[in-house]
Amino acid sequence: MTEGRGRGRPRKDADALARWTPPEGWSRLVAWVSPEEKKALKHVAVEAGVSVADLVRSLAAGLTAGVVSAEELVGQVVKGRHVMEKIPTLFERDDRFKVVDRPRAECAWVFDGAGVGTEKLDGTNTRLTTRAGHLVRVEKRRNPGKDHKARGIVDGWYVDTDPSAADDKWILAAAHNTDVSAWPDGEHSCEALGPRIQGNPLGLDDHFCLPFDLQAPRYPEVPRTFEGLRGYLSTLDSRFAPGHLAEGIVFHHPDGRRAKIKRKDFA
Template sequence: MEKIPTLFERDGAFRVVDRPRAECAWVFAGEGAATEKLDGTNVRLTVRAGQLVRVEKRRNPSAAQKKAGIVDGWYADTAEDAAEDRWILAAARGTDVAGWPDGEHPCEALGPRIQGNPLGLDGHLCLPFDREAPVYEGVPRDYPGLRAYLAELESRFAPGALAEGIVFHHPDGRRAKIKRKDFPGSARPGRA
């Protein structure tokens, strides 16, 4: 699984600066659609004949693995008896996959016991990136415009809550992201 690049370069405090990343030039050229970035846990659900048959969670490389050249994350199986997988599995079970095509679907697991529930959801579920991500029209594509836009962007998935950020999707499969908390002086998103 490929890590999605952030639109701008970062400073020593890991905040973005007004210097676009070269690999994200397509965003600044006006290409691609903007979707809501959701604050949850990245998972992958495998569906066969409208049934959930496998639930995996994202794993990122350790510092030692990064030093060895492993930079991209991967998916690992969840386990029914693992306490750390309890809420991921609850989200998977809370998702109706009956109409999904067979295959592997990367998703964001969301809910009351995941990542502090910034969207204020009442139940656990998974939102597939390839099926239901809310699209935003007219999103600014420059540093000051995005900073101001994200400061007040309401989630389309959970009205009344602030969106975590934006992911731009190019028709050829490239993606780029920006989060509210990436900007200097920003606060962690919460209920509006």
């Protein structure tokens, strides 16, 4: 045991766990989930009397045996992906979760020519508060879970990061590596980017935060049709990391509404 590390919660059957080895050819599957999603998985697992790992494996076994059809599962995945979307995508999606030439009603303002396009950056949404050129607060976005939505809470909010939390390590690294000396006093919504955040699709060498209100690359002449956007994004070079394709475009309305489209959204 590493010195100074406290004891964790004991396993119910530690000896059995230590003796168990996976069958030949098996592989381990790891996924990141939110606290709300983890709680929901654990709740179902408890109801079924199994571990979360066995719950996931049962689903895979059901697919393999044909007990659960791919069509049924895809339908639930599509519903879940729509819940996960924090900013609406410009177009409706098909059963493969690719966009089709059918604009979403709530995004009509984009096709009417309102708002401005900025480069979509694949990082972690954060908020930095500055005073006199100094960083005084670092927050991360929290999105409503099922219980919140049942109470009518549909918009996300920001919560303070925790220096002792492993989940916040790279957000804080990005924040403290960002030069805020010339930023005006106030709260600045940012995207935390870097080698250990979201797979680093832009190939960045350092962690830092990009403030949307001060530095987000703008694209004033973005096409606003299905075919126009598909062709435009297929070759759009990132202004922030030349040599890498931009992930997509986020349209910002003056009243605060946003809408997005990503290159990989297209079939």
